[in-house]
Amino acid sequence: MYTCNNCDGFVTRDFVRVFGDSDDEVFGCPSCMNMREVMDGAAASRSNAVSE
Template sequence: MYTCNNCGEFVTRDFVRVFGDSDDEVFGCPSCMNMREVMNGGASRPGVATE
């Protein structure tokens, strides 16, 4: 099961594959970032989420 490293919310494997980093981790999700931030790569960089 995959979770957001920022807020702990569940994220799907597909979300991690598309928006995560090369280690299959995400640092933001739709629960703690807006989709613009996610789409601009914020989910794959630690410290970007604005929870």
């Protein structure tokens, strides 16, 4: 099962494939970022993770 490394929310394998980094990790998802941020690549960058 894949999860967001920022909020521990569930993400699909396809979401990780499309929006994740080369290590199959995501640092943001629709639960903790808006989709514009995700689509602009913020989900693949550890430095862009939103702290809660």
